[in-house]
Amino acid sequence: MSEILRLEKVTKRFGGLVAVSAASFAVNQGEILGIIGPNGAGKTTVFNLIVGLHKPTDGRIVFNGREIQGQPPHKIARLGITKTFQTISLFNDMPILDNVVVGALLRHKKVGDAVAEARRTLAKVGFDPDITSSPGDLGLVDRARLEVARALATGPSILLLDEVMAGLTPTEVKVAVEMIRGLRHEGITLMVVEHNMRAIMSLSDRIVAFNHGAKIADGSPEEVSNHPDVIDSYLGADSEYVKR
C-alpha cells in the first residue's frame, strides 16, 4: 500500500499546554485508520492540524509528497482532505440539500453542477435526494449522516470522521459502519476517531492510539487493543477487547 499522508514529529502547543507531542505516523492509500485515546489525548487536535484549523508549533505534515502544514483549511480541502466536526455543526437555517451544496461548491463552479453533486452525495449516505426538510427536523443519526455528506461532497481523497457514531444505538452503529465501508470502496481513505470499540475494532485496518498528545501504539486492531499502555490508559484490563 502506498502512503498518502504522513505526520512527522508534529507538535501543537496551546500556551503552556502540549496538546500534541512529536506525533509521527503515516496513513496508507485506501485504508481505514482508527484513532483512539483517552479524553484530552489530542485526537481532535491531530485532525484539526491535518485539515489546517490549527497550525503545528513544530513538525511536518506531508500529503502526497507535499508539505501542507500551516496552510488554511480551504486550501487543504481543495487538495483533498476534509473532516466532520465532533460537535455536529450544520447550517441549521439552510435546507438539507443546501448544506451539502456548500461542500460540493468546492469543486463545482456552476451551482447546477454542485446541486447535482449534492444530490448524489445525499443518496450515497442514505438520504432521499429530494428531501425538503431542514437540519433542525433531523434526529441525531441523520444529523451525523448530513455532517458526513457535507464533508463528502467536497470530493476528498482523505475523509476524517470525528466521533460520528457518538450516541448511536448498536443497530444504528451497524448502519454507520456499513456506510463508512462503502466510502472506502469508492476509494476514499478514512481516519476515524471513535470511542465505540465494537465499531472501531471491526472497521479499522490499523489503529493509532494516543495518550497525553503522544502516540503510544500503532498496529492492527488486535495489537493495539492488547498494548499495555492502551489497556492502562484507555480500555481498562477488564475490557472485552483485551485477551486474557
Place this chain on the structure above:
Amino acid sequence: MLSVENISVHYDRVPALIDLNISVGQGEFVGVIGSNRAGKSTLLKAISNLVPISAGKIMFDGQPVHRLPPHQIPPLRIAHVPEGRQVFPGMTVEENLNLGAIIPTAKKKRAEGLELSYSLFPRLQQRRTQFAGTLSGGEQQMLAIARGLMLDPRLLMLDEPSIGLAPMLVKEVFEKVTEIQKLGTAVLLVDQNVPLTLGCIDRGYVIENGRVVIQGSADELRGNPAVKEAYLGL
C-alpha cells in the same frame, strides 16, 4: 418522589411524547432506553420544564411542578445534565462548576461538591483555571456531569453522559454515579450504552415513538427479546 403522569409533549403539531407515565422513587436508579428520537431527551426536558407539556402532570414530592418556570426546578434539587455538554465556553472550569451550585442549599456545600467533582474527574482539577471552551469534547462532558453534581441533587437526570467518553472513563462514571445513588441521590439515566445502563439501574423503561413500550426491573429488561435485539446488539 417523581411521578410523571400521562404527559404529552408536542413540537409544533408533531407529538414527541404521548400519554407517558414514569416514576422515580426516593434514592432509586431508573433508566430510560430507546432509539434516537424516541423521546428520551424530551422527557428530561419536560421534567426540567424546558419544553411545555400539552397534557398530564409532573409531581415532585406530591407537588405539581410542571407549571414552574425552568429556573425554579433546580431549587427543588433536580439536576439536569443535558445532552451535548452545554458548558459555558468563556468561563473557567471552576466557574462552570460553581455555577452548578448557585442555589443556596448547594452553595453551602460548594467545597464538598468541588472535592467530589475533582475526585471523580482529576482531569478537571488539572484544568480548573482553563476556559471550558478550550477543553476537549470528552473533558467538556466530564464538566457537564460534574456541574450537575454540584447542585447536590436529590434527583440527578443524566442525558447521554457516556457520549464522547473513553471506554474506561465511561465505566468509572457509571460506577461513580452508582456510588452517589447509593448515598441517597435518585438517578434518572438516559444512555445508549444499554449493557452498562442495565448493570446500574434498579428499574427501567423502554420508550419508542414517545410511548413507554416495555418496563420492568433491570433483569426483566435484560431478558426481554426485543431489548436484546434492538439495544444489546445480540
